[in-house]
Amino acid sequence: MSSLPSPVPRVPDQLQRRIGVPDAVVIGLGSMIGAGIFASLAPAAHAAGSGLLIGLACAAVVAYCNATSSARLSALYPTSGGTYVYGRERLGEFWGYLAGWAFVVGKTASCTAMALTLGSYLWPDQAHLVAVAAVAALTAVNYAGVQKSVLLTRAIVAVVLTVLAAVVVASLTSGTLDTDRLSVDADTSFSGVLQAAGLLFFAFAGYARIATLGEEVRDPARTIPRAIPIALGITLIVYTAVAACLLLVLGSEGVAAAGAPLTNAAKAVGTDWLVLAVRVGATVATLGSLLALILGVSRTTLAMARDHHLPHTLAAVHPRFKVPHRAELVVGTVVATLAATADVRAAIGFSSFGVLVYYAIANASAWTLTSAEGRPARVIPATGLVGCLVLAFALPRSSVIAGAAVLTAGAAAYGLRRALVRHG
Template sequence: MSVAWSKVATGGRGVVGEGLARRLGTADAVVVGLSAMIGAGVFAAFAPAAAAAGPWLLAALALAAVVAYCNATSSARLAALYPESGGTYVYGRRRLGPLWGYLAGWGFTVGKTASCAAMALTFGAYVAPALARPLAISAVVAVTVLNLYGVHRSAMMARVTVAFVLAVLALVVVVGLLGGPEPLAASSTPAPAGQATADLAEISAADATRPLLVSDTQVSGALVPSPQVSGPEVSGALVSDTTLVPGAMVSGAQEGRADLWGVLQGAGLLFFAFAGYARIATLGEEVRDPARTIPRAIGIALGITLVVYAAVAVAGLHALGSTGLAASGAPLADVVTASGFGWLRPVVGAGAAVAALGALLALLLGVSRTTLAMARERDLPAVFAAVDPVRQVPRRAELAVGGAVIVLLLVADLRGAIGFSSFGVLLYYAIANAAALTLSRDEGAPPRAVPVLGLALCLVLAATLPPASVFAGIAVFAVGLAVWALRRSRR
């Protein structure tokens, strides 16, 4: 169903509440989802997941795929019924009440804004580590300007990035499976057990779409990829040739075993690699024939991602084994090195940089559309509900999100916000599954077991995240509730 929004003029500069243009077909929507899912995380996320799950990495991947399938099915049915910008914010509000919708939107907006900054820094660090921060800011400005020219141009850019990243991953898989494993001088080593204390979830904060951001004063419990950054600029950037993973998890992988908790935590880390299909739903108001297009696009994007990740995992285990994969700071680069093709490492690095740029593009699109939806309902200032009358994009929301990301890049210690993002995404999808449970058969309800299983697994995986991430998430949601209460009292 489509939604007719009231049009209120705003001095000729835009319109508050006007609908966006439906310009995306199925292929465009699939590409946007793939650019978010097959991001920089595939170049790093398998290492902490292998550290947690050990030889049961494929089981953790399968469990993550089950959770993703349940969430995708619930989101697709809801998106077909409510083809509006905003994703789970809209579904929670319509099906569960304003507060639940607000909590979903708050968690998504705050967490993914931090993820945007992480993606930008990842891009900068791979291109020129010494200039990581200026390049990150330039990337945010460039992608924001591109988005202001219309979602169709953004989708065209996503096609280019996805094609290149898939080509690089195919190369890694072929080399990893066909090349003979050779002794590998690891580019990184595990930290002493006493030093590695914990927040493994930080690696998955941006939908597992980038290597970890760390501080120069505290890098414990993190996986830090390979590009070189040194000196005072290391804060908030990528650190070279060092991997710090929880000692107990590494020892579990080395002993060839992993308990159920490790598999659950590995699944929790890998789940975020699949979470980008939400970007398709948040663009629901810009998709042609949404009742048909959105479910198809989500299913196709999820299926392609699962096949790609399974192939990458098998190649990584073949080339490095679960122990080597767990100890690697740049897993896919180490796969080509261990297989006797070390000269391909720069190609893998280029793939990671392009993947980070593609993920940044998809994230900025998703956050700005959720901001637009929240502004329409006055959960955020109404000024962000303006739609450009010519380009038909949420211009003010785009500019606000881009500005917020740049501010984070300039001033913030992102560790806490990034750790929260892992927790927040699971709760975001838990609300989506809860909303799907309220659908009737006439409204296209999925089989009841799907949202029930999705809701339960989202809560279980959130509970298995390291305590620091859980506490950070609870704190950020508490702030959101305080903002909600304040705005309600003023009304």
Template sequence: MPPLARSLGIGDAVTIGLGSMVGAGVFAVWQPAARAAGAGLLIGLVVAAVVAYCNAVSSAQLAAVYPVSGGTYVYGRERLGEWWGFAAGWCFVVGKTASCAAMALTFATYVLPEHRTLQRLLALAAVIALAAVNYRGVTRTARLTRIIVSCTLAVLALVLILLLTGEPHRDLPALTGTSPYGVLQSAGLLFFAFAGYARIATMGEEVRDPATTIPRAITISVVVAIGIYLAIGLALLTILNPATVTAPLATAVDTVGAAWAVPVVRVAAALASLGALLALIAGIGRTTLAMARNHDLPTWLAAVHPRFQVPHHAEIALAVVVGVLVLTTDLRGVIGFSSFGVLLYYAIANAAAFTQPADQRRWPRVINVIGLAGCVVLAVTLPWMSAVVAAVLLGLALFVRRGRGGFARS
């Protein structure tokens, strides 16, 4: 199979990571997380940030040694065995495909809040347009993502200034009535917003000097994203109760007397959703490519475009599946399903990183242990229906793979 082009520097890699993390989640994840944790929202956010950081450094350590497309699918195969790699790849592709649909629908909801039918059509148009951008080459993906991330960060900076300087403010709510289970469930939901750093690792075959670039880019993007989420979470809690409103950032800006900024926030939310969707399409396409190369998916998906050097068959297939989802499915409840799959994915990454020898290690093994334990704990606190559906799909995939012995080479 022809290789992908190594055209991304550290700035591009950080941009793609931030584009995946500082996306729709920063505008939409606060309400369900606050409903679960109540006044313990910031504690849940810190827990999610710790687990995300552990997962990120485990992924960075592995990516420095295995700088090829596929992320934990490759790491699991190399360190733990083919079946673990397949499980990781399957969890990633299925969970993140659902995330693509969620991001597209989030974009459409902010643009057309009162028109449900038109929302689906607009979401489909967004999927087609961004799949076309990815099809033309990863440097175009990075360039467009950089523009979207820059706009999003500028608006978030404006929002923070308005929230910190506006009136009225209130004291942080007391933790009375907050349960440990609710805090952990909120952490699992908030983790959905942090998980984008995997995009950097899954694109390891397209990064220049990957042994240096990938660890640095992952660490930088995660630390920046954690800082952004902590600042916004703290500011929100001093203005309102995020559990009671569907668009907390827009509502908070309006509450402090800056109604003129509400349309700006809505536009930024739409742009952030597009940025996350763009990076997701790129990352899923590369994991699908890696799985197809190893015959864990049909080998037709391993084709690399001779001119643009992207996995074009994989990206076409992904666009079709996501397009069907946005037209037929209500994905408000799929965040838990997506989080469950992604947490399993990173649990395997932490286990794989734990097995690396001393000469490949950049961080102590205790970080891998904390990350693995954190992923398992957060996964089991998510809504039980999400866990059951994800487990059934994974079991079916393993059963099919065992029965077929891998997909044929032709």
């Protein structure tokens, strides 16, 4: 790969390359672990019932295909923007723009969902206020430089993994497990499993943060393809272990009905100290996810601003901190505004739709790679493309309608801008 010339020309105000494989993996883990465990399992169990683990497996298969396609593309296009860049270079300007638009709006909704999840665990009566304060604080951390973000994310991942491991061990040694709860009921619906997979995909999508930071990664042709599958594999193991333990302790109905499934599981196994630990872990996990989400959205905003699809003033890189400071401030302001007013469940569904469209374009882009460019086996981008579209339209109807409307509005804005440029 490294012998291939880069198809992306050098652009002004390059970001500094400081991230290696370990830190890239940590960023991916910080983006994924937390979102699914603390925000997605209950609605997914409500949709799939006893088929929750099947939904998790479906989400993981699609995520693996997306990760592989993204890794191959990021090795050729090691610049900020992710699928916004891949779609533009492989499919044409419109598809790159649509991917970027889907990512920005979808992940802005993800930021909102994570901020509200944080508020609900930390101070339920003032969830919106806590969410706004958290967005403001983490925007300031990102503004000060990506390396500080990596250091904080490393600490967050360590805390969350410790808490989740404690939940698994306590559950398995409690003597309250019922293995019959892992059996799939005959009335489990296929559509419910697909909807659960779409909701759980919200949790797996964090590995994209590694690709969107391509301009800040050392030796991206080697680092990114290694970091993405490592982060995804660790996350899948953690998710499967925790989801299985929750089913064994609470059953699918108990998980679906719980506002905080891990807290309920800790209470059920009779470990009072673990209840507090879970609440702390949930708070720390959502902080980690929110930190990385704001980081990724601002980098895609930077890339789109460089190409004038968003106001060009957002393309500025801070002379001292070497970060897209204006993009970060705008993203932080928008997320804080939404966090003050939005509903967390609606934010999750809307986010999943946008992100699945984003990855559909990534897989279509990977399909166009040649063998000399490191094209994956054709079945991988094909499965990823079909899987993304199926899961997107299996989501709740309100999420599909809202997501399609926003993407259509973005496409119309693109067409209007093109028409204005053509006619002077």
